[in-house]
Amino acid sequence: MQVGGKSQTTWQPLGWTGASGGGRVGERRWRLVDVAASAGISTQQVRNYLADGLLPPAGRTPSGYRMFTERHVRALAVARRMAEGHGWARTREVLAAVHRGELPAALAALDAGHAELDRERAEIARVLGAFETVLDxxxxxxxxxxxxxxxxxxxxxxxxxxxxxxxxxxxxxxxxxxxxxxxxxxxxxxxxxxxxxxxxxxxxxxxxxxxxxxxxxxxxRPDRVRAELARREQDLHARSLRRLRGSAALSDYLAETVPAGTH
Missing domain, CATH: 1.10.1660.10 (Multidrug-efflux Transporter Regulator; Chain: A; Domain 2)
Structure with missing residues (x-):
């Protein structure tokens, strides 16, 4: 692909044939209702996820019905796990980039999410240090x-x-x-x-x-300030772990779908 006069290579998921295809050869086909049932959500939510780029493009049957594969089911599970730690806005940004074949953009958005927690952790430490200065x-x-x-x-x-x-x-x-x-x-x-x-x-x-x-x-009261800052720090630890688990799920998903040498 030519971008700005320069050649730019984009990766495509392994074995994926695009919106007009049906995924990998011989792969199990899923109905829309079954994809929704796999995550306990409505079929309309699946359509929304598909429109937002949270799921890879879905092929169509000759009669016009969408064709889903196990990769869609996997992407749906990854999206929901990521949302627990990164939130839906960040998850949409990351997975939409993944499914467009823009891996660098996806990784940049992911890194930004982890950096936010680092800044928040540093701020709590600085506020606590300043507060202790006041008390001492x-x-x-x-x-x-x-x-x-x-x-x-x-x-x-x-x-x-x-x-x-x-x-x-x-x-x-x-x-x-x-x-x-x-x-x-x-x-x-x-x-x-x-x-x-x-x-x-x-x-x-x-x-x-x-x-x-x-x-x-x-x-x-000073003791309440200490308690509140400690509570926020514990909440931050919990969110950091959830974000880590979401990133790990994405890493596994990329390992399954991104060609070797591009990740």
Missing amino acids: SPAAAVPRRDARIGVVAAQVGVRTSQLRLWEQRGLLRPHRQRGTGYRVYDVAEWRAAQVVALLRRGGYPFDIITAVLDELRSTG
């Missing part, structure tokens, strides 16, 4: 009444302009005093200003600081 620091005295921006800035050790900048970024949420319009920080926002100042001095980026503040504001 000596607690500064916080008054039991509201304070204006100048008092808070002096206590936290930054300029008032810095507090305003953090407010613009959504990190701080002081309210306005009636009549004067002055910024007023309650106890919670005073502590939030301390957290931001501490983490900024520690070199943490704003996205991590935002995550720490969100956790503290949503739970209100």
Whole structure:
């Protein structure tokens, strides 16, 4: 095939004869209803999977009925296993590329899915590290009444302009005093200003600081923050294993259908 003046080779599944063919010679034919029954889904769902590229092209009988083979049944099982770990959107992207004969695109999409988990795992670790930094620091005295921006800035050790900048970024949420319009920080926002100042001095980026503040504001208690982060980490481990099993199913499927030397 010529693409942009250059020759480009695409692979085709072993023994597959395309949409007008019926699969491998002598291979068992499956009815649409039987393919659906193999996965416990409706025949319309099978049609949808076929249209989305989750299944390889299906041949037609002389009378116009679709012809399915064991490869369709195998692809259906792989799609459902992949969806458990990668989600349907990613699964459609990967398998559609596989069935178009675009293996590099399929692998790139698969790699992107695993990379997402790696980034999420790193973020949890960074948030937990930032949170531990907050807990390990000596607690500064916080008054039991509201304070204006100048008092808070002096206590936290930054300029008032810095507090305003953090407010613009959504990190701080002081309210306005009636009549004067002055910024007023309650106890919670005073502590939030301390957290931001501490983490900024520690070199943490704003996205991590935002995550720490969100956790503290949503739970209100440090032990709950730890528990929530631990729960997310365990959930991530479980999703990672499901994604790995989905990728393994795809690997087996490719080994059965992609010619040797192309994978």
